[in-house]
Amino acid sequence: MLIAVLFHMGIIAESMSGALAAGRHKMDLFGVFFISFATALGGGSIRDVLFNHYPLLWVQSPHYILIVLVSSLIATRIAYFINRLERLFLTFDAIGLAVFSTIGAKIVIGMGYDLTLAMIGAMITGSFGGILRDLFCNSMPLIFRKELYAFVAMLCGAIYWFSYPFLGEELATLCAIGIGFIVRMIAIRYKISLPTFIFETKEKS
Amino acid sequence: MLIAVLFHMGIIAESMSGALAAGRHKMDLFGVFFISFATALGGGSIRDVLFNHYPLLWVQSPHYILIVLVSSLIATRIAYFINRLERLFLTFDAIGLAVFSTIGAKIVIGMGYDLTLAMIGAMITGSFGGILRDLFCNSMPLIFRKELYAFVAMLCGAIYWFSYPFLGEELATLCAIGIGFIVRMIAIRYKISLPTFIFETKEKS
Amino acid sequence: MLIAVLFHMGIIAESMSGALAAGRHKMDLFGVFFISFATALGGGSIRDVLFNHYPLLWVQSPHYILIVLVSSLIATRIAYFINRLERLFLTFDAIGLAVFSTIGAKIVIGMGYDLTLAMIGAMITGSFGGILRDLFCNSMPLIFRKELYAFVAMLCGAIYWFSYPFLGEELATLCAIGIGFIVRMIAIRYKISLPTFIFETKEKS
Numbered sequence: 001m002l003i004a005v006l007f008h009m010g011i012i013a014e015s016m017s018g019a020l021a022a023g024r025h026k027m028d029l030f031g032v033f034f035i036s037f038a039t040a041l042g043g044g045s046i047r048d049v050l051f052n053h054y055p056l057l058w059v060q061s062p063h064y065i066l067i068v069l070v071s072s073l074i075a076t077r078i079a080y081f082i083n084r085l086e087r088l089f090l091t092f093d094a095i096g097l098a099v100f101s102t103i104g105a106k107i108v109i110g111m112g113y114d115l116t117l118a119m120i121g122a123m124i125t126g127s128f129g130g131i132l133r134d135l136f137c138n139s140m141p142l143i144f145r146k147e148l149y150a151f152v153a154m155l156c157g158a159i160y161w162f163s164y165p166f167l168g169e170e171l172a173t174l175c176a177i178g179i180g181f182i183v184r185m186i187a188i189r190y191k192i193s194l195p196t197f198i199f200e201t202k203e204k205s
Numbered sequence: 206m207l208i209a210v211l212f213h214m215g216i217i218a219e220s221m222s223g224a225l226a227a228g229r230h231k232m233d234l235f236g237v238f239f240i241s242f243a244t245a246l247g248g249g250s251i252r253d254v255l256f257n258h259y260p261l262l263w264v265q266s267p268h269y270i271l272i273v274l275v276s277s278l279i280a281t282r283i284a285y286f287i288n289r290l291e292r293l294f295l296t297f298d299a300i301g302l303a304v305f306s307t308i309g310a311k312i313v314i315g316m317g318y319d320l321t322l323a324m325i326g327a328m329i330t331g332s333f334g335g336i337l338r339d340l341f342c343n344s345m346p347l348i349f350r351k352e353l354y355a356f357v358a359m360l361c362g363a364i365y366w367f368s369y370p371f372l373g374e375e376l377a378t379l380c381a382i383g384i385g386f387i388v389r390m391i392a393i394r395y396k397i398s399l400p401t402f403i404f405e406t407k408e409k410s
Numbered sequence: 411m412l413i414a415v416l417f418h419m420g421i422i423a424e425s426m427s428g429a430l431a432a433g434r435h436k437m438d439l440f441g442v443f444f445i446s447f448a449t450a451l452g453g454g455s456i457r458d459v460l461f462n463h464y465p466l467l468w469v470q471s472p473h474y475i476l477i478v479l480v481s482s483l484i485a486t487r488i489a490y491f492i493n494r495l496e497r498l499f500l501t502f503d504a505i506g507l508a509v510f511s512t513i514g515a516k517i518v519i520g521m522g523y524d525l526t527l528a529m530i531g532a533m534i535t536g537s538f539g540g541i542l543r544d545l546f547c548n549s550m551p552l553i554f555r556k557e558l559y560a561f562v563a564m565l566c567g568a569i570y571w572f573s574y575p576f577l578g579e580e581l582a583t584l585c586a587i588g589i590g591f592i593v594r595m596i597a598i599r600y601k602i603s604l605p606t607f608i609f610e611t612k613e614k615s
Contacts, residue, residue: 022554023609030561031554032607045460050250052259054462062526076607116267131341136541138550140343144227144236151235197237197281199228255455257464321472336546345548349432349441356440402442402486404433 003173007103008067010096014040015068016082017093018133019075025137029076035136036072037065043128047104047121051111090188097149098156098180101126102173105157115161122157123150148187151194156180208378212308213272215301219245220273221287222298223338224280230342234281240341241277242270248333252309252326256316295393302354303361303385306331307378310362320366327362328355353392356399361385413583417513418477420506424450425478426492427503428543429485435547439486445546446482447475453538457514457531461521500598507559508566508590511536512583515567525571532567533560558597561604566590 018039022032041058048056058064075082082089104125105118113121127143127150134141143149156176164172186192223244227237246263253261263269280287287294309330310323318326332348332355339346348354361381369377391397428449432442451468458466468474485492492499514535515528523531537553537560544551553559566586574582596602 019607020609023607025550025554026606026608027554028556028604028606030559030604031551034554034560049254049459050261051264056460058530059461059523059527062524062530065526065530076609079607079609113264114267116270117264120263120267120270135340135343135545136551136554138343138545138548140230141236141341144230144232144239144341146233149235150239194233194235196231196233197224197228197284198231199225199281199284254459255466256469318469319472321475322469325468325472325475340545340548343548345435346441346546349435349437349444349546351438354440355444399438399440401436401438402429402433402489403436404430404486404489 003099003103003177006095006099006177009092010099011040011064011067012071013089013092013096014100014129015071016075016089017130019072020079020082021133021137022072023076023079029073032072032076033069035133036068036075038136039129039133040064040068040071041129042132043100043125043130044104046128046132047107047124050124051108051113051121053107053111091185094181094184094188095177097126097152097184098177100129101153101156101180102160102176104153105160105176106169106173108157109161109164115158118161119154119157122160123153126150126153126156145196146193148184148192148194152180152184152187155183208304208308208382211300211304211382214297215304216245216269216272217276218294218297218301219305219334220276221280221294222335224277225284225287226338226342227277228281228284234278237277237281238274240338241273241280243341244334244338245269245273245276246334247337248305248330248335249309251333251337252312252329255329256313256318256326258312258316296390299386299389299393300382302331302357302389303382305334306358306361306385307365307381309358310365310381311374311378313362314366314369320363323366324359324362327365328358331355331358331361350401351398353389353397353399357385357389357392360388413509413513413587416505416509416587419502420509421450421474421477422481423499423502423506424510424539425481426485426499427540429482430489430492431543431547432482433486433489439483442482442486443479445543446478446485448546449539449543450474450478450481451539452542453510453535453540454514456538456542457517457534460534461518461523461531463517463521501595504591504594504598505587507536507562507594508587510539511563511566511590512570512586514563515570515586516579516583518567519571519574525568528571529564529567532570533563536560536563536566555606556603558594558602558604562590562594562597565593 015036018036019032022035045056101122105122108121109118130143131141160176220241223241224237227240250261306327310327313326314323335348336346365381425446428446429442432445455466511532515532518531519528540553541551570586
């Protein structure tokens, strides 16, 4: 199944991105595993907790924990290599973003919720992993300043919502993933981002 | 209904406070929305997750998401204006604190729990939004050093708990909100705060 | 009951460790209480939220909240004293780690889950309190660099898992606690830690 393959590629890419972040902060192997886990599986977990959708993915299918563990250990071995292959890595990451977001929207819609919540569900699933990664590394989440990351997540949710009554679940999923992926790659290529809100003031409160 | 009006004023004030914090950290529009969302709706969400009280408010009534979105966008337009109207803004914020905390206590009591948990529920509802805001902005939560913020939240919970058997739900709610609001305004006006615990040591652990 | 006594010693030690961390960051009394609460009861709460195991311990038995409150207030009085008794304090902390982790594994196994999840449950219970403490104090979590902390938690989970079919719940619990405690004390004594993954690069992403 194509979607399952893409989903696993996404998990692996997110785990490795977590491992590299942990390495940048000089963590031990536990830290590496923990950050990878939070990056790869945290977004879906927070979505499931907020929407009361139990059991969580990795509780139901613990083999995902092993995938994260192995991916993160491999990442510590081939870190410099990954860094050189940055374009490939960003491609995997974009696949992960599109797949996670679309699946997130699908789950929320499957629980009977509406467009607004489908987009929020997609956004949480697609972007909270990266937020947790940066939070646990004690950095300002990159995503709050990054090229259309969360926007792409919400876009996937909206596309899925509008297309599945016409195209059916299968095709709508692939369609949302495909468009999300392309938009993300274009945003990276041309450094497109949302306008920034800068508010300078003498810190008072 | 007075309480509903006050509640919406609180949501709007908290959203705007989130948006300003995001602007101070130079975030993009997604970051602005995300921080506003966490500030305005995060406290209630964490209470509901901890007390297993589903569905969450914004899942049940997604129009709150739109209120947050609109408020945060408006805040980016009128930021300097808000900053000049600081007193008005703090008043709204104090209303939000008192309303959120009292409603938090009410929900926890409605689930059959006791005074201690009513106070904890009020505290989580009233103060966790601000904690999340500061956490996602990668700052030390202000609330841990601020004028009686969480104390007011717990006070609202306690007042509601003691008064609703005598005054009825309606009146007890207004009473808790009113007293909480006044105490908070006095604390701001006279810069009253809890004693601080300062523990200096050569960092070892 | 020995296990209950050890569990309370753990709660007290974790509360005090939270209070000291709050004091190092010059927080007010609310901050002290909040950080103590998160340190002592946060790990178990997050485990229960992730595994859908409600009600949370402190919701069911609010007297734990009072224990945390009292311990944290006492800690602010005797901070320098605790600091001088560092070895005693680390011993209590190691007891807490071993007891929390083992109980975490027990709960997860009791819900019908397998070895992998028992270890993850033990790890979350034993180590997330410290992670939250550092997060709310806006520091990089110490645990990601510390002597075998989370490793000991997972070890307790694994020992319990392997031994309870043979030894029975009671004895397996004590056995896991005992070995975990000893390994932790040895790791502190000889400064044993996991290998660290250091990945230096010119910050790009």
